[in-house]
Amino acid sequence: MEIEKLARQNIQELQQYSSARNEFSAKGYILLDANENNFLQDYNRYPEPDPLPLRQELAKLKAIKPENILLGNGSGELIDMVFRCFCEPQKDEALTIYPTFGMYEVCAKTQNVKLNKVSLDNEFKLNLNNFCKAINPQTKLIILCSPNNPTGNAFAKEDLLQIASSFNGIVLVDEAYIDFCVEKSVLKEIGSFPNLIVLQTFSKAWGMAGLRLGAAYANSEIISLLRKIKMPYNVNSLTQQLALKEIINPAGTQNITKYINKEKQKLLTSLQRLSFIIKVFPSDANFLLIEIADAEKLYEYLKAQKIIVRKLKLADKPNRFLRISIGNVDENKQLINALKSYSYE
Numbered sequence: 619m620e621i622e623k624l625a626r627q628n629i630q631e632l633q634q635y636s637s638a639r640n641e642f643s644a645k646g647y648i649l650l651d652a653n654e655n656n657f658l659q660d661y662n663r664y665p666e667p668d669p670l671p672l673r674q675e676l677a678k679l680k681a682i683k684p685e686n687i688l689l690g691n692g693s694g695e696l697i698d699m700v701f702r703c704f705c706e707p708q709k710d711e712a713l714t715i716y717p718t719f720g721m722y723e724v725c726a727k728t729q730n731v732k733l734n735k736v737s738l739d740n741e742f743k744l745n746l747n748n749f750c751k752a753i754n755p756q757t758k759l760i761i762l763c764s765p766n767n768p769t770g771n772a773f774a775k776e777d778l779l780q781i782a783s784s785f786n787g788i789v790l791v792d793e794a795y796i797d798f799c800v801e802k803s804v805l806k807e808i809g810s811f812p813n814l815i816v817l818q819t820f821s822k823a824w825g826m827a828g829l830r831l832g833a834a835y836a837n838s839e840i841i842s843l844l845r846k847i848k849m850p851y852n853v854n855s856l857t858q859q860l861a862l863k864e865i866i867n868p869a870g871t872q873n874i875t876k877y878i879n880k881e882k883q884k885l886l887t888s889l890q891r892l893s894f895i896i897k898v899f900p901s902d903a904n905f906l907l908i909e910i911a912d913a914e915k916l917y918e919y920l921k922a923q924k925i926i927v928r929k930l931k932l933a934d935k936p937n938r939f940l941r942i943s944i945g946n947v948d949e950n951k952q953l954i955n956a957l958k959s960y961s962y963e
């Protein structure tokens with residue numbers, strides 16, 4: 619498969635913008651090349667365009683190479699870039715599952731690309747045959763969110779790789795929640811599958827949603843193509859600095875992640891004891907999906923108790939699902955107490 623040829627023609631021909639900090643970034647020089655304010659300090663300089671120290675540390679942590687990493691202003695930015703890089707508006711199509719993360723639809727519509735969807739089964743599992751049957755000659759991009767938001771389940775690695783190996787286009791696996799189930803990651807496979815892009819984020823397990831940092835992992839050909847359309851200074855200096863500190867010393871985050879998983883199990887058990895909850899779906903992420911007879915009513919009740927959860931309006935069952943993030947110990951207790959006092963008649 620020629621990866622370069624999968625990119626839109628205009629992107630193949632595009633020359634990357636060469637910023638001042640791209641061309642020169644060494645210390646110990648008088649810098650008069652970027653129209654910065656040389657009277658001030660700290661944040662007067664443009665950030666590194668493709669921050670190597672951050673990529674090096676991240677590469678160490680993930681056991682890959684820095685050239686296999688592109689950083690984004692959140693992984694949301696990277697999803698948008700993948701559409702713009704590979705999908706020709708009004709011609710190419712993309713394929714995903716239903717239900718899944720709503721941003722794929724927004725990015726597809728923005729780029730004027732048709733996004734086809736294959737429904738998951740009743741237990742929100744992926745039927746590999748059904749999914750592959752939905753691939754058509756226009757399909758350029760497949761997006762699979764694993765663990766899936768809002769259902770919480772990760773898909774079998776073999777299924778994801780089967781799709782990647784049989785498809786002549788780009789396969790984007792969004793692993794926003796993978797830190798909660800690292801063993802289900804397909805990141806290690808980017809060397810074997812040239813069309814595979816794995817997306818991860820610092821917004822969930824890493825607790826840096828406000829800093830905006832996401833990472834795309836892929837072979838260097840894909841990374842080079844994406845780099846061409848990247849805004850030069852998409853990851854700001856403060857984010858680079860703070861994220862580097864965390865990545866160099868990830869033990870704190872890793873411990874909290876384990877703790878969140880334990881809280882999730884506790885919460886799951888408590889929720890299953892409540893008779894008005896029809897089903898609590900198993901979760902590989904930091905949230906639980908529950909099915910109840912009247913989601914709107916429970917949502918309003920919890921809101922009155924000062925607890926906000928997420929309503930999910932699924933096409934065939936618009937009033938039956940709520941998604942609940944795992945809170946801290948005290949918040950989870952309050953949630954369970956509130957639910958125990960819920961009168962659902």
Ligand SMILES: *Cc1c(COP(=O)(O)O)cnc(C)c1O
Binds near residue numbers: 691694695827832
């Ligand atoms: C939260 C989330 C993201 C992360 O978005 P950021 O822009 O990195 O904050 C990406 N994909 C999915 C499925 C998510 O749920």
